[in-house]
Amino acid sequence: MRRWHAEWAWVGGAVLPHVLLEAEGDRFSEVRAGAPAPSDAVRLPGLTLPGFANVHSHAFHRALRGRAQAGRGTFWTWRQRMYAVADRLEPDTYRALATAVFAEMALAGVTAVGEFHYLHHRRDGSPYDDPNAMGRALIDAAADAGVRITLLDACYLRGGFDAPLDGPQIRFGDGTAAAWRDRVAALLDDVPAHATIGAAVHSVRAVPPDEIAAVAAHARAHALPLHVHLSEQAAENTACLAAHGVTPAALLDGADALGPRTVAVHATHLTDADIALLGGTATGACVCPTTERDLADGLGRTGDLAAAGSPLTLGSDQHAVIDLLEEARALELHERLRTRRRGHFTAAELLTALTATGHAALGRPDAGSLTPGATADLVTVALDSVRTAGADPAEAAVYAATAADVTHVVNAGRPVVDDGRHLLVPDVPGALASAIEAVTRPRTEGEERR
């Protein structure tokens, strides 16, 4: 049995003092407020929260931070830079990069990541000897970094509504939804304890409606989470209306792809009818505020989505920033900018999006709360840093703290971060620097021929 004693902890929707947490194996066995500290308990000064769920990630996009953000250009020119990195990745370099990125997430309090994975095949589009070599590299990377992973394996069949896969995109394609399904079936045969397999449709741009229906049917049959990029850019709506006469959300509905296990990622440019469809089917919406601002996507109608019935979650997506507290804060602050009104989401609602709702969206509803029986994840945030000193503990996490204030992380009963130090990856900045250098330096002649 392991024990922790938190100065403050977020339990049952309230911040309470002196909370004793006990775990047997990977589950909490007892959580009690107002308890004295036993001598064998690890002391957790500050505010202790459930582990954070980073619901939308493309680990390799981290290689573009501070390298593709300055200056002009559009979402689509950024995408060209991203494809250049995708073109460089192989299972070994991808595993090294993802391990470093997931370790950065662990330092920021993330205990589970939803990795939206579409880089499946060799540079010429042919499968690796193990057709899931890239997916397994990500699963191994998460283990090395002490983070659970939901591998959202994405079906990606075409370059646009009327365009074949082109250039680096040929690495993404399985040809048909049936071939995607057969490849994912092999992953489902052998899933390690820290991993969950989910399904994804890259977008309505990348998968035709009948193939979306096939992916959705497979996800339903196996009770897999189903994630899909939705209406991040207004151009997607325009092209979808021109090709099919309906919005992307209506197209997903027609393919029977909406529902409580589905998460629409971004959901930025929605009509009133789209919001009613998502809310009415209890389809989740994962917003990624730091990415959406960096890529000039626009502001989604998050308050309307929540009111309609869509559970909201958060992701750091392209990882221009890995700070889930900043994403949570931005959910409220971006809605203030959009509406010119304050007070859309309470601090407790923002923390719920970051924890319980997020883990459920990743297919793990047993995580995300400090309660007996739940997966024993916890994150402690310092209340005595220059950022948080003097703040009310109930508001400190979402209105004062940053990822730099995370001091302790426990994942399924196992300590991963202690006093701000990653226990499995000793030099996370060094690991990031060398992994990014390996995929951004000019190719050698030998690599060019490979």
Ligand SMILES: [Zn+2]
């Ligand atoms: Zn994405």
